[in-house]
Amino acid sequence: MAQADAARPLRKDAQINRERLLEAARELFAAKGLDVTLNDIAHHAGVGVGTAYRRFANKGEIIDALFEERLQAVEAVAREALDEPDPWLALTSYLRRTLRMQFGDRGLHQIMDDPTLGDERINDVRVRIAPLIVELVERAKTAGAIRDDFAPTDVTFIQSAMAPIMDSTRDVAPDLYERYLTFILDGIRSDRQVSLLPAPALSSAITHSAMTRKRRSRSAT
Amino acid sequence: MAQADAARPLRKDAQINRERLLEAARELFAAKGLDVTLNDIAHHAGVGVGTAYRRFANKGEIIDALFEERLQAVEAVAREALDEPDPWLALTSYLRRTLRMQFGDRGLHQIMDDPTLGDERINDVRVRIAPLIVELVERAKTAGAIRDDFAPTDVTFIQSAMAPIMDSTRDVAPDLYERYLTFILDGIRSDRQVSLLPAPALSSAITHSAMTRKRRSRSAT
């Protein structure tokens, strides 16, 4: 009764509140992860909790909406990638750009890490994205750019694989995940070239200090 | 089996309960992640909450104990890998075996994904493992088996990258993560060979149904 899907456009102020809530959620989720309370989100958005519950049935809903929005952006990127004439570049730029989108958003990471999150509407977007990815992959294969046993569904898993890396190195080596993406791409490209790595490996000293820092800040909470 | 060595040996029944608690924790963490309550763990182990708190100072302690035990096993695998004469096999078998260990344990995933979890004892084990990995990687490089820009710290990140894949496909395609490990290994091997993939790609239909199933079982909880 409350949450209008795409149907029946929301009243303008309601729409504004919805937008504000999503923005607040994005910021807080990005900064502190999915555990922030709905109270915090609502206040960060400048509205009361009640309003949040008028726009979203529950906390999951707001997460879903955010994920949906993000996926819609992913969909857009996929469409743009299809405009790229070079099939290899099309595929890899899709990967690079969507991964960059995930980066810097703690909440989005959690979501991409945990496939149990997300609802039907999310799937709808996924369903729309799937054929675009199929197209990207098929073109690359047809062009002989990638190995033959590579499949479209592999793309998503590659994306999700970067999540833990981003998550644990965001502060100390923001580009590190691209290093591992490169390993993978070098593993699937047909020309067997060895790419220059876009980021140096993390030194064990940094690894250690980064982890210690995290632990500190955590126990402070 | 883990802490009992150093401390004065627990009474037999206490030892049994300790074991039961760890086993219950492992199962529940594996099944539902680290958020399960200590109450659930205790009851799953067939003991009262108080008993859990007699054996472990707090929830973190039980996680640490589990992680320590697991990491000690990882350490053992690393040592065994060093006995393998073929440097490439040594490195890859270490990866394959430890990943297989992670598999099936949701909690272990979370722990390996989140370096803020775990205490000093955990770090001690990490510190012991690090040089073993360095050795594995150096040998492989010296033998010309892997690319020169590969670094020992890459090993851990590769491991963590498999986590979300395992996590989302455990039920429908348990071996799938090996497919992506292979992509990576093909990306770092010097001979530029293209390996046979150990698992077929997931069909998009399966992808969809798997996720839906997960969501169901979750909302049932």
Next chain:
Amino acid sequence: MAQADAARPLRKDAQINRERLLEAARELFAAKGLDVTLNDIAHHAGVGVGTAYRRFANKGEIIDALFEERLQAVEAVAREALDEPDPWLALTSYLRRTLRMQFGDRGLHQIMDDPTLGDERINDVRVRIAPLIVELVERAKTAGAIRDDFAPTDVTFIQSAMAPIMDSTRDVAPDLYERYLTFILDGIRSDRQVSLLPAPALSSAITHSAMTRKRRSRSAT
């Protein structure tokens, strides 16, 4: 009535609940001491626990609020006593009136007995009361009404000394503590008069039965 002044005024229903909680706390603290649970207080006030925690950050806060309110009343009594022209009457009426206030409130006793309870705000009130007492005592000394070696800080200790007496005789001889206050006042007055005791001594029979009754009602809890 207490904190609401400074902060933005609470919504009317919130204010009512706040009042109810304080009243419930006062009653239960009075009846059973400071160990009552916040759950009990909330339910006694006819609200849920959550409400109690919305109004007060923690159990200590509610105690502080109560104590502050009480101490403000004590402050008022001290100011009124200073209006009394007869210095002896001023001092003794302050003592009698404040002790009467303490009477019947087990929690207030505990608080006045234990200086470790109470926060900054409490101390602020204490700081405001201190000079008033100094004035009361100095006047009485100047007028030659009390012995010269009496000091302002003695007043508070005399008050606290009555606590255990009140506490143990509240039900059987509510005025008994005034008997001991009189002994003390007779010990500090300069004219060396012997006052008529305001309450007869407790017979040993009553002493015994009173204590037994208390023990009964306690073990029932």
Next chain:
Amino acid sequence: MAQADAARPLRKDAQINRERLLEAARELFAAKGLDVTLNDIAHHAGVGVGTAYRRFANKGEIIDALFEERLQAVEAVAREALDEPDPWLALTSYLRRTLRMQFGDRGLHQIMDDPTLGDERINDVRVRIAPLIVELVERAKTAGAIRDDFAPTDVTFIQSAMAPIMDSTRDVAPDLYERYLTFILDGIRSDRQVSLLPAPALSSAITHSAMTRKRRSRSAT
């Protein structure tokens, strides 16, 4: 079945354990108050908790036993006081000596502050002490040393009145309670003399710092 009263003497080792437990309880109660756990007491006594429960039905029992023992010592003091030929000295030395006994024992204070603690056996001792106090008071009255309206039951209340004073000043001014005892004694002596006070008043500065210190150490816990 377990706890032998005065009847059937305990086996020697049992007796020793009982003694040890009481001593441990006395020390811990004195040092930390009545809230210490029975576990701590047992371990401090060098025995297991189970043993403590074999000797005492529950925690209350051990408190009672302690109080009983203490009261027996009080009884002894009363008998000794009766040997004092000067009736005023007899009464006052009884008060001074028993108060000194209370002093330094946090647990004993709590017990004397809270008349709901203590059981039947305690009363038995009280019953034995009562006539001794009656005798002390009657002698003093007959000798014309104290006011006529003073009653034997007043003695106990005077004792209990000192408890909160001792408790709050133990660390900063151990003798302070004697100051207030003197006020009272000056209030009941017939000769209307004004005694030299055995302790100076607490300065308000000390009062404040003492309280602050207490609060500090408390919040540290």
Next chain:
DNA sequence: TATGAATGAGTGTTCATTCAT
């Protein structure tokens, strides 16, 4: 319609007491 007050089940944790070893 927007607000934020109210709710209470649920969380980690403690401790008096019981009972198997």
Next chain:
DNA sequence: CATGAATGAACACTCATTCAT
């Protein structure tokens, strides 16, 4: 008999969600 492991009710406190204003 002594031990200490086991128990679970109880506590202070949090937060997703509902509902009166």
